[in-house]
Amino acid sequence: MDWLDRISIWAIVILIISSFALISGHVGEARPERHLQQRVITADHPAAQSEMENNLKLVKNLMEANNLDQSETLIKELIQKFPYEAAPHMLMGDVHMRRQDPVRAVLEYKEAVGFNPDYLDKKTPLFQGKKLKVAVGEALAEIDKGLRRNPSDESLKNKRKVIYFLQRKIAGSCS
């Protein structure tokens, strides 16, 4: 074995180690293409998508201007039109939060996450996990308050199960 053999062997070892390091360092990383919104939309037609996006923008503006009733009306229309779209449920949750009803908000957030799990994936631009965590905390506090007043309230207990479900999903999400 001469010097060239030894260098070749070392080069092979370095190549293998660096390949492993590179692969393990980037496992699970989002590819740049994932910057594009990964949305579950029932309508494939670009016109429908654009209509949806314009309406979502309008709802957000209405909400920021505290026009919650109008926001809710528009969201309900969107849910009817696009029943498998996650974003209207997310916004409906936001409306309930602004109405100080975190329990109803979490029920809507759970629907949204069910339609689009990217809301709990920090590697996507849709990530909303931290907002949802705040809502879950407030909703649980609200349920506890209700159950202290009426410990046999089955409706509250059922809602608590849904909230716990979302809490588990948040805890196990990529955040």
Next chain:
Amino acid sequence: MRRSLIFLVLLFGIVSCNAPASKEEKRTYKIGYMICNSEQETLHRFKPLTAYLGKKLGAHFEMMAIDTTDFTKQVDSLDFTHTNSLLYIMMSRNQGVEILTAEKSGSLGARAKGIIISLKKRGIGNVRELKGKSMVFGPMLGPTSYMAQLDLLLKSGIDPESDLSFYAIPPGSYKHEKVIYGVLFGKFDAGAAPLLDFERMVSEDRIDKNDFTVVAEGDPIPYCNFAVTQKVDDGFAKRFKEVLLNIKKDDTVEIDGQVVKVLERANVDGYEDIRNSDFDVVRDMAKRTNMPPYQRY
């Protein structure tokens, strides 16, 4: 010959192994600064700090001066926020923003207080005596220029909507100063101002403390703060926080050919660690005064 060929092929393989990250463009992070007095003043104050953060973190930062009333509309496009405590609790609840550091400035350090002031010669001794009087408030989303004073009034049984002769909020920039001058020049019986701004105007000899009576003082609450939006990587946010916590009084940065002291230009004494629960006092105040994010319609 064959061995040399193998060696060259392997060498080429190693040399061409670039990490994918190095091919990606360096990301630009956006910091939204709440406009305190004016857009120009805010940009002037925080330009060196933004450059310093960029230098220390090896990242590119873009700064934006945003009006208090527009902040929640724009927060989704930001990576970091610099706001007052009321805006923070709003964004924390509605947009999942998380606290990083609190800013230290003035006699209360990382805390701030809202005060109600009046001219001594008006003879107003307590909050109840403001009934039927006129008042001037600072910006509505200012925790120590509106909310704290509203809390004080409501606690004393005074509803500004019905129990004051009238109240106003000055238009445009430098609202806190306008409030204090509004009281000094006798346009209003009393005014709502942050203690820090009052102290600053006294120390700059722009007003004489002895002309005024502090009718009431609100509870101390966290002062301005840096927070991070939910889309930013937690590791990077932690490094951002560490840089802020470690800034020293004499740290400088070069801006437009000038070497500038970062904290001095920002009008800040430093940054300290703060927890989300430290803002519960602001949350309770917002609930009592029916302010966002707990406003009931």
